[in-house]
Amino acid sequence: MAHAPDFDEYLKTLGRLTSHVDPTASTPEAEHIAAATAGLGELMVTDVAGLAAWVRENPGDVPVLGLAIGLSQEKLKNVLRDRFDTSGWHGLARQRPVELITWLDEEFDLVRMLTAQMDRTYTFADILVARAGTRLTATRAGASGRRIEDHIEDIARDLGLDYVTRSRFSGRNGRTAPADLIVGDPNAPDIVVAAKGFDSTGSKLTDAVREIEEMAEVRLPRQLVLAVIDGIGWKSRQADLRRIHQLWVDRQIDGMYTLVTLDRFRADVTEFARLRRLI
DNA sequence: AGCGTTACGACGCACTCGTG
DNA sequence: CACGAGTGCGTCGTAACGCT
Numbered sequence: 001m002a003h004a005p006d007f008d009e010y011l012k013t014l015g016r017l018t019s020h021v022d023p024t025a026s027t028p029e030a031e032h033i034a035a036a037t038a039g040l041g042e043l044m045v046t047d048v049a050g051l052a053a054w055v056r057e058n059p060g061d062v063p064v065l066g067l068a069i070g071l072s073q074e075k076l077k078n079v080l081r082d083r084f085d086t087s088g089w090h091g092l093a094r095q096r097p098v099e100l101i102t103w104l105d106e107e108f109d110l111v112r113m114l115t116a117q118m119d120r121t122y123t124f125a126d127i128l129v130a131r132a133g134t135r136l137t138a139t140r141a142g143a144s145g146r147r148i149e150d151h152i153e154d155i156a157r158d159l160g161l162d163y164v165t166r167s168r169f170s171g172r173n174g175r176t177a178p179a180d181l182i183v184g185d186p187n188a189p190d191i192v193v194a195a196k197g198f199d200s201t202g203s204k205l206t207d208a209v210r211e212i213e214e215m216a217e218v219r220l221p222r223q224l225v226l227a228v229i230d231g232i233g234w235k236s237r238q239a240d241l242r243r244i245h246q247l248w249v250d251r252q253i254d255g256m257y258t259l260v261t262l263d264r265f266r267a268d269v270t271e272f273a274r275l276r277r278l279i
Numbered sequence: 280a281g282c283g284t285t286a287c288g289a290c291g292c293a294c295t296c297g298t299g
Numbered sequence: 300c301a302c303g304a305g306t307g308c309g310t311c312g313t314a315a316c317g318c319t
Contacts, residue, residue: 074291077303088303146288166287166314178287200290203307208288233290239305 023131036061046115048105052097059093062100068117069108074200079107082232148195148228151259152181155266160279161191171218178211183269183278190276191224191269198233205237212244216252224272226255228265 039058043050055062066076077087083103084092092100104110149165156163161183168176169189183191194215196208212227219225227244234241248256257265273279 072291086303090302196288198289201306202290202292202309204289206306237305 032060033064033067036064040064040114041118046118047111048098048101051110051114052101055093055101056097059090062089062093065104065110065114069104069110069113071108078200078232078236081235083107087236148197148230148259149180151262152193152195152228152265155262155269156181156183159266159270159273161269161273162278169218171220171223175218177214177218179215183273189223190278191226191272192219193225194227194229196227196229196231198231198237200233201236202233205233205240209240209243212247212253216247224255224269225253226257226265226268227253228257228259228262230258 036058039061040046040054043054051065055065063073063076066073071079076089080089080092081087084096084100086092089100101110153163153165163181163183164186165181166178167182167186168178169182169192170176170187177192179189179192180195181191181193182189183193192215194208194212196205196212198205198208215225227248229241229244244253244256247253255265255268270279
Protein backbone atom coordinates (compact mmCIF):
# COMPACT_ATOMS: atom_id res chain seq x y z
CA MET A 1 0.00 0.00 0.00
CA ALA A 2 1.34 3.41 -1.01
CA HIS A 3 2.13 6.02 1.59
CA ALA A 4 -0.65 8.66 1.89
CA PRO A 5 0.38 11.66 -0.21
CA ASP A 6 0.39 15.20 1.06
CA PHE A 7 -3.13 16.71 1.01
CA ASP A 8 -2.18 19.62 -1.24
CA GLU A 9 -0.54 17.22 -3.67
CA TYR A 10 -3.77 15.24 -3.82
CA LEU A 11 -5.75 18.44 -4.31
CA LYS A 12 -3.67 19.31 -7.36
CA THR A 13 -4.52 16.03 -9.02
CA LEU A 14 -8.29 16.62 -8.91
CA GLY A 15 -9.67 16.99 -12.44
CA ARG A 16 -12.87 18.06 -14.15
CA LEU A 17 -15.37 15.23 -14.71
CA THR A 18 -18.07 16.87 -16.81
CA SER A 19 -17.96 18.33 -20.31
CA HIS A 20 -19.21 21.74 -21.37
CA VAL A 21 -22.56 21.81 -23.17
CA ASP A 22 -23.00 24.16 -26.10
CA PRO A 23 -26.31 25.96 -25.42
CA THR A 24 -26.94 26.46 -29.14
CA ALA A 25 -26.45 22.78 -29.97
CA SER A 26 -29.56 20.86 -30.87
CA THR A 27 -30.61 17.95 -28.68
CA PRO A 28 -33.36 15.33 -28.94
CA GLU A 29 -35.16 17.13 -26.15
CA ALA A 30 -35.00 20.44 -28.04
CA GLU A 31 -36.37 18.78 -31.17
CA HIS A 32 -39.21 17.34 -29.15
CA ILE A 33 -40.17 20.68 -27.63
CA ALA A 34 -39.96 22.37 -31.03
CA ALA A 35 -42.21 19.74 -32.63
CA ALA A 36 -44.75 19.91 -29.81
CA THR A 37 -44.84 23.70 -29.91
CA ALA A 38 -45.39 23.60 -33.68
CA GLY A 39 -48.27 21.19 -33.11
CA LEU A 40 -49.81 23.57 -30.60
CA GLY A 41 -49.56 26.39 -33.11
CA GLU A 42 -51.59 24.40 -35.61
CA LEU A 43 -54.54 24.08 -33.25
CA MET A 44 -57.55 25.92 -34.64
CA VAL A 45 -58.71 27.16 -31.25
CA THR A 46 -56.73 27.22 -28.05
CA ASP A 47 -59.31 26.40 -25.40
CA VAL A 48 -59.88 23.70 -22.81
CA ALA A 49 -61.69 21.36 -25.21
CA GLY A 50 -59.10 21.80 -27.97
CA LEU A 51 -56.16 21.26 -25.62
CA ALA A 52 -57.81 18.22 -24.03
CA ALA A 53 -58.17 16.63 -27.46
CA TRP A 54 -54.57 17.55 -28.24
CA VAL A 55 -53.04 15.95 -25.12
CA ARG A 56 -55.14 12.84 -25.62
CA GLU A 57 -53.41 12.45 -28.99
CA ASN A 58 -50.01 13.65 -27.71
CA PRO A 59 -49.71 12.44 -24.12
CA GLY A 60 -45.93 12.73 -24.21
CA ASP A 61 -46.19 16.48 -24.76
CA VAL A 62 -47.87 17.35 -21.46
CA PRO A 63 -44.54 18.64 -20.06
CA VAL A 64 -44.50 21.25 -22.84
CA LEU A 65 -47.76 22.65 -21.50
CA GLY A 66 -46.09 22.59 -18.10
CA LEU A 67 -43.21 24.70 -19.39
CA ALA A 68 -45.73 27.20 -20.78
CA ILE A 69 -47.16 27.77 -17.31
CA GLY A 70 -43.79 27.81 -15.57
CA LEU A 71 -43.75 24.25 -14.28
CA SER A 72 -40.54 22.30 -14.61
CA GLN A 73 -40.89 18.59 -15.29
CA GLU A 74 -40.30 17.94 -11.62
CA LYS A 75 -42.82 20.48 -10.38
CA LEU A 76 -45.35 19.12 -12.88
CA LYS A 77 -44.94 15.62 -11.48
CA ASN A 78 -45.32 16.85 -7.95
CA VAL A 79 -48.48 18.90 -8.49
CA LEU A 80 -50.03 16.02 -10.47
CA ARG A 81 -49.34 13.63 -7.66
CA ASP A 82 -50.77 16.07 -5.18
CA ARG A 83 -53.95 16.58 -7.23
CA PHE A 84 -54.43 13.24 -9.06
CA ASP A 85 -52.45 10.82 -6.87
CA THR A 86 -50.12 9.94 -9.72
CA SER A 87 -47.19 11.62 -11.41
CA GLY A 88 -47.81 9.79 -14.69
CA TRP A 89 -49.05 12.33 -17.21
CA HIS A 90 -49.35 9.77 -20.03
CA GLY A 91 -52.15 7.91 -18.34
CA LEU A 92 -53.86 11.11 -17.22
CA ALA A 93 -53.72 12.65 -20.69
CA ARG A 94 -55.18 9.53 -22.28
CA GLN A 95 -57.80 8.60 -19.71
CA ARG A 96 -58.85 11.90 -18.14
CA PRO A 97 -57.75 14.61 -20.62
CA VAL A 98 -60.62 17.02 -19.94
CA GLU A 99 -60.16 16.76 -16.18
CA LEU A 100 -56.42 17.32 -16.56
CA ILE A 101 -56.66 20.37 -18.81
CA THR A 102 -59.55 21.86 -16.87
CA TRP A 103 -57.55 21.66 -13.67
CA LEU A 104 -54.37 23.09 -15.28
CA ASP A 105 -56.48 25.98 -16.57
CA GLU A 106 -58.17 26.71 -13.26
CA GLU A 107 -55.04 26.34 -11.22
CA PHE A 108 -52.40 27.84 -13.55
CA ASP A 109 -54.38 29.82 -16.13
CA LEU A 110 -53.17 27.54 -18.92
CA VAL A 111 -55.25 28.87 -21.82
CA ARG A 112 -54.47 32.51 -21.18
CA MET A 113 -50.76 31.85 -20.58
CA LEU A 114 -50.55 29.87 -23.78
CA THR A 115 -52.29 32.37 -26.05
CA ALA A 116 -50.35 35.28 -24.57
CA GLN A 117 -46.98 33.63 -25.06
CA MET A 118 -47.43 31.92 -28.40
CA ASP A 119 -48.05 35.22 -30.21
CA ARG A 120 -45.23 37.11 -28.56
CA THR A 121 -41.99 38.11 -30.26
CA TYR A 122 -38.95 37.11 -28.23
CA THR A 123 -35.56 38.79 -27.91
CA PHE A 124 -32.04 37.59 -27.14
CA ALA A 125 -32.53 38.92 -23.62
CA ASP A 126 -35.62 36.73 -23.22
CA ILE A 127 -33.54 33.68 -24.06
CA LEU A 128 -30.83 34.52 -21.54
CA VAL A 129 -33.42 35.26 -18.85
CA ALA A 130 -34.99 31.86 -19.50
CA ARG A 131 -31.58 30.16 -19.17
CA ALA A 132 -31.08 31.86 -15.82
CA GLY A 133 -34.50 30.68 -14.65
CA THR A 134 -33.16 28.09 -12.24
CA ARG A 135 -31.71 30.82 -10.05
CA LEU A 136 -35.16 32.13 -9.29
CA THR A 137 -36.33 28.75 -8.11
CA ALA A 138 -33.38 28.45 -5.75
CA THR A 139 -34.47 31.70 -4.10
CA ARG A 140 -37.99 30.40 -3.66
CA ALA A 141 -36.59 27.12 -2.34
CA GLY A 142 -34.80 28.94 0.43
CA ALA A 143 -37.92 30.89 1.33
CA SER A 144 -40.15 27.82 1.52
CA GLY A 145 -37.65 26.00 3.71
CA ARG A 146 -37.49 28.96 6.03
CA ARG A 147 -41.27 29.04 6.39
CA ILE A 148 -41.51 26.02 8.70
CA GLU A 149 -38.49 27.13 10.70
CA ASP A 150 -40.04 30.55 11.20
CA HIS A 151 -43.29 29.03 12.42
CA ILE A 152 -41.71 26.88 15.10
CA GLU A 153 -39.41 29.71 16.11
CA ASP A 154 -42.45 31.97 16.54
CA ILE A 155 -44.04 29.43 18.83
CA ALA A 156 -40.89 29.07 20.94
CA ARG A 157 -40.55 32.83 21.26
CA ASP A 158 -44.22 33.22 22.03
CA LEU A 159 -43.98 30.70 24.87
CA GLY A 160 -41.03 32.60 26.29
CA LEU A 161 -38.60 29.73 25.84
CA ASP A 162 -34.83 30.10 25.65
CA TYR A 163 -33.75 28.75 22.25
CA VAL A 164 -31.28 28.80 19.35
CA THR A 165 -31.93 27.94 15.70
CA ARG A 166 -29.98 25.91 13.15
CA SER A 167 -27.28 24.51 15.36
CA ARG A 168 -26.05 21.30 16.94
CA PHE A 169 -26.93 19.84 20.32
CA SER A 170 -25.22 17.35 22.65
CA GLY A 171 -26.73 14.12 23.86
CA ARG A 172 -25.40 10.68 24.78
CA ASN A 173 -21.67 10.28 25.37
CA GLY A 174 -20.98 13.80 24.24
CA ARG A 175 -22.14 13.02 20.73
CA THR A 176 -23.78 15.83 18.78
CA ALA A 177 -26.46 16.08 16.10
CA PRO A 178 -27.93 18.93 14.09
CA ALA A 179 -31.32 20.46 14.90
CA ASP A 180 -33.33 23.34 13.50
CA LEU A 181 -34.58 24.51 16.89
CA ILE A 182 -32.92 23.83 20.23
CA VAL A 183 -34.62 24.80 23.50
CA GLY A 184 -32.29 25.33 26.45
CA ASP A 185 -28.51 25.01 26.58
CA PRO A 186 -27.32 23.30 23.34
CA ASN A 187 -24.91 21.28 25.49
CA ALA A 188 -27.84 19.83 27.48
CA PRO A 189 -31.06 20.86 25.77
CA ASP A 190 -34.59 19.98 26.89
CA ILE A 191 -36.25 20.02 23.49
CA VAL A 192 -34.86 19.64 19.97
CA VAL A 193 -36.88 20.08 16.79
CA ALA A 194 -36.25 19.17 13.15
CA ALA A 195 -38.07 21.25 10.49
CA LYS A 196 -38.07 19.76 6.99
CA GLY A 197 -40.29 21.21 4.28
CA PHE A 198 -39.96 20.10 0.66
CA ASP A 199 -42.27 20.85 -2.25
CA SER A 200 -39.94 19.05 -4.61
CA THR A 201 -38.04 15.79 -4.41
CA GLY A 202 -34.41 14.75 -4.35
CA SER A 203 -31.87 12.89 -2.28
CA LYS A 204 -31.97 15.81 0.15
CA LEU A 205 -35.13 14.26 1.54
CA THR A 206 -33.13 11.13 2.30
CA ASP A 207 -30.51 13.33 3.95
CA ALA A 208 -33.28 14.89 6.03
CA VAL A 209 -34.31 11.46 7.25
CA ARG A 210 -30.71 10.61 8.10
CA GLU A 211 -30.49 13.81 10.07
CA ILE A 212 -33.57 12.94 12.12
CA GLU A 213 -32.28 9.40 12.66
CA GLU A 214 -29.07 10.95 13.92
CA MET A 215 -31.04 13.09 16.34
CA ALA A 216 -32.88 9.99 17.57
CA GLU A 217 -29.57 8.16 18.10
CA VAL A 218 -27.91 10.99 19.95
CA ARG A 219 -30.83 12.00 22.17
CA LEU A 220 -30.95 11.35 25.88
CA PRO A 221 -34.17 9.78 27.20
CA ARG A 222 -35.01 12.97 29.04
CA GLN A 223 -34.81 15.07 25.89
CA LEU A 224 -37.93 15.73 23.80
CA VAL A 225 -37.36 15.21 20.07
CA LEU A 226 -39.96 16.57 17.65
CA ALA A 227 -40.15 16.74 13.85
CA VAL A 228 -42.19 19.18 11.77
CA ILE A 229 -42.44 17.67 8.29
CA ASP A 230 -44.46 19.18 5.44
CA GLY A 231 -44.55 19.81 1.68
CA ILE A 232 -45.91 17.83 -1.26
CA GLY A 233 -42.40 16.62 -2.13
CA TRP A 234 -42.82 13.90 0.51
CA LYS A 235 -45.71 12.45 -1.48
CA SER A 236 -43.14 11.45 -4.10
CA ARG A 237 -40.71 10.23 -1.49
CA GLN A 238 -42.94 8.11 0.70
CA ALA A 239 -40.28 5.57 1.63
CA ASP A 240 -38.34 8.36 3.32
CA LEU A 241 -41.43 9.79 5.02
CA ARG A 242 -42.28 6.31 6.28
CA ARG A 243 -38.87 6.00 7.93
CA ILE A 244 -39.54 9.15 9.95
CA HIS A 245 -43.02 7.96 10.83
CA GLN A 246 -41.57 4.64 11.98
CA LEU A 247 -39.22 6.49 14.33
CA TRP A 248 -42.31 8.07 15.85
CA VAL A 249 -44.17 4.74 16.10
CA ASP A 250 -41.11 3.24 17.82
CA ARG A 251 -40.94 6.21 20.20
CA GLN A 252 -37.45 7.06 18.99
CA ILE A 253 -38.86 10.53 18.48
CA ASP A 254 -41.76 11.98 20.43
CA GLY A 255 -43.85 13.78 17.84
CA MET A 256 -44.36 14.53 14.16
CA TYR A 257 -46.40 17.45 12.80
CA THR A 258 -47.37 19.31 9.63
CA LEU A 259 -48.14 23.02 9.42
CA VAL A 260 -51.87 22.42 9.88
CA THR A 261 -51.29 20.46 13.09
CA LEU A 262 -48.91 22.99 14.61
CA ASP A 263 -51.45 23.80 17.31
CA ARG A 264 -50.81 20.31 18.66
CA PHE A 265 -47.07 20.99 18.44
CA ARG A 266 -47.63 24.10 20.50
CA ALA A 267 -49.69 22.20 23.07
CA ASP A 268 -47.14 19.38 23.36
CA VAL A 269 -44.23 21.77 23.75
CA THR A 270 -46.15 23.80 26.33
CA GLU A 271 -46.99 20.72 28.39
CA PHE A 272 -43.40 19.47 28.36
CA ALA A 273 -41.99 22.90 29.18
CA ARG A 274 -44.31 23.23 32.19
CA LEU A 275 -43.28 19.79 33.42
CA ARG A 276 -39.65 20.82 33.25
CA ARG A 277 -40.42 24.20 34.80
CA LEU A 278 -39.00 25.98 31.75
CA ILE A 279 -41.94 28.38 31.75
C1' DA B 280 -16.08 47.86 6.23
C1' DG B 281 -15.60 45.06 2.30
C1' DC B 282 -14.65 40.89 0.23
C1' DG B 283 -14.33 35.99 -0.40
C1' DT B 284 -15.25 31.39 1.52
C1' DT B 285 -17.99 27.91 3.79
C1' DA B 286 -22.13 25.65 5.41
C1' DC B 287 -26.56 24.82 4.53
C1' DG B 288 -31.26 24.45 2.45
C1' DA B 289 -33.94 23.33 -1.43
C1' DC B 290 -35.11 22.44 -6.41
C1' DG B 291 -34.18 19.82 -11.21
C1' DC B 292 -33.48 16.00 -13.72
C1' DA B 293 -31.81 11.60 -15.55
C1' DC B 294 -31.39 6.98 -14.75
C1' DT B 295 -32.87 2.31 -13.05
C1' DC B 296 -35.99 -1.04 -12.20
C1' DG B 297 -40.44 -3.32 -11.64
C1' DT B 298 -44.83 -4.23 -13.86
C1' DG B 299 -48.86 -4.75 -16.87
C1' DC C 300 -41.82 -2.08 -24.18
C1' DA C 301 -44.04 1.83 -22.45
C1' DC C 302 -45.08 3.76 -18.21
C1' DG C 303 -44.60 5.07 -13.48
C1' DA C 304 -42.24 4.94 -9.02
C1' DG C 305 -38.05 5.35 -6.71
C1' DT C 306 -33.32 7.08 -6.14
C1' DG C 307 -28.78 9.66 -6.58
C1' DC C 308 -26.11 13.54 -8.47
C1' DG C 309 -25.97 18.34 -10.07
C1' DT C 310 -27.38 23.51 -9.77
C1' DC C 311 -28.26 27.57 -7.26
C1' DG C 312 -28.90 31.26 -3.58
C1' DT C 313 -28.38 33.07 1.20
C1' DA C 314 -26.45 33.70 5.73
C1' DA C 315 -22.70 33.31 8.73
C1' DC C 316 -17.99 33.75 9.28
C1' DG C 317 -13.19 35.02 8.83
C1' DC C 318 -9.61 37.56 6.77
C1' DT C 319 -7.54 41.80 5.09
